Amino acid sequence: MQVSVEKTSELSRKMTVSIPDAVVQEKMETRFKTLAREVKVDGFRPGKVPTSMVKKLYGERVRNEVTGDLIQSTYFEALQKQELVPAGHPHIQPAEKEEGFEYVAEFEVYPEISLDGVGQLQIARPSATVSESDVDNMIEKLRQQKKTWRDVERVSQAGDQVTIHFSGVSEGENFTDGKVENYKVEIGGQQMIPGFEDELKGLAIGASKTFSITFPEKYNSEKLAGKAAEFEIEMIKIEEPVLPELDAEFIKAYGVEAGDVVSFRADVKANMERELVQGLKNKLKNAVMDALYENVVITTPNALIDQEIQSMMQPYAERAKKMRLKLEDLQLPRDMFETQAKRRVALGLILGEIIQKNDIKIDADKVRSVIEDMAKSYEKPEDVVNWYYADKNRLNDVQQMVLEDQAVDWVVSQAKVTDETVGFSDVMEKQ
DSSP states (O other), rough: OEEEEEEESSSSEEEEEEEEEHHHHHHHHHHHHHHHHOOOTTHHHHHHHHHHHHHHHHHHHHHHHHHHHHHHHHHHHHHHHHOOOOOEEEEEEOOOOSEEEEEEEEEOOOOOOGGGGGGGGGHHHEEOOOOHHHHHHHHHHOOOOOOEEOOOOHHHHOOOOOEEEEEEETTTTEEESSSSSEEEETTTSSSSSSGGHHHHHTTTTEEEEEEEOOOOOSOOOOTTTTTTEEEEEEEEEEEEEEOOOHHHHHHHHTTTTTTTHHHHHHHHHHHHHHHHHHHHHHHHHHHHHHHHHHHHHOOOOOOHHHHHHHHHHHHHHHHHHTTTTOOOOOOOOOOOHHHHHHHHHHHHHHHHHHHHHTTTOOOOHHHHHHHHHHHHHHHSSSHHHHHHHHHHHHHHHHHHHHHHEEEEHHHHHSSSSEEEEEEHHHHHOOO
């Protein structure tokens, strides 16, 4: 076997593999002899078909089978011989040759990554505490989650839940399939496209209104993205929110059996502090990832970006399947995923280099600690811990997360880190 490699771009390689004719013929002869014992041909007893006839009948098929097997058996051997590690799947094409067999494999390789600049990275490490006003805000959110609605006869205002009939037209085409009836919208809930909910303020029951709005440029329907639309709405019902009292019944519903406000506030604060620890960790990790992506120079293999885009599109494919549609019917543009996919791939390669170069091994104690922390919010934590350790795939997911965290810790230990104090909401609102 002869192997030659041509560098066609920074990451692209064109590998030509040539296999002597003697090897091809030997494998074909072996296959012909096997076929001669197996095939049935009119006029010949089983096992007595002449090899010459088998070659005439099955020559092309046998050659295709043999060359296919040769590709399978020699491709990875050729890669090892050339000390190449492909990124993604190769494109393999047989070459025209009178004798023997030759094929060309085109693929990308992994980029070389320099970590020399990691020590110069500027990273801000956040710190925060849970204040009493933060607890007040959280309790208010919990009350909002339990709110009910009460009919009112006044005009609509921010915070109300309204029931409307509406229809929409863009470029002369109705895109709401006629009129949508009895649709509930919470004004200020950011349920509709920007500007729509503002138009629902100040209307009485029975009022009608026509208004124009432009869809966002990145709207999930390519047909409507960036387009102007005219809506007609009719106000059917107006309801105002009613928040529950902060009484024993409300408090006990959140698992505080004492039922008093002091115990409830202490329980809420304890939960917030646990969430804050994870939130600060995530915020620091994001800062590290941003710094790595912006400062570590890397050429990202297109094959890996394509694979990541396919992975990111999988939930949409499953959703389309449930709707009895094809993924193509959703008309999802590639650039909707490309930027994020490129970032994910680049960071994965950079972290992989950090782990390899520094021989970072999974810390089993940290894995156990992470699993126990995740289990704390369940009624029977030990059962949850056992559930993770009972399945290799579940445990592997946590191990990989911990390994990534260990790589982040290494970056923090090397970089120029400054501490900054931030508010609880600054940490948690973007989680």
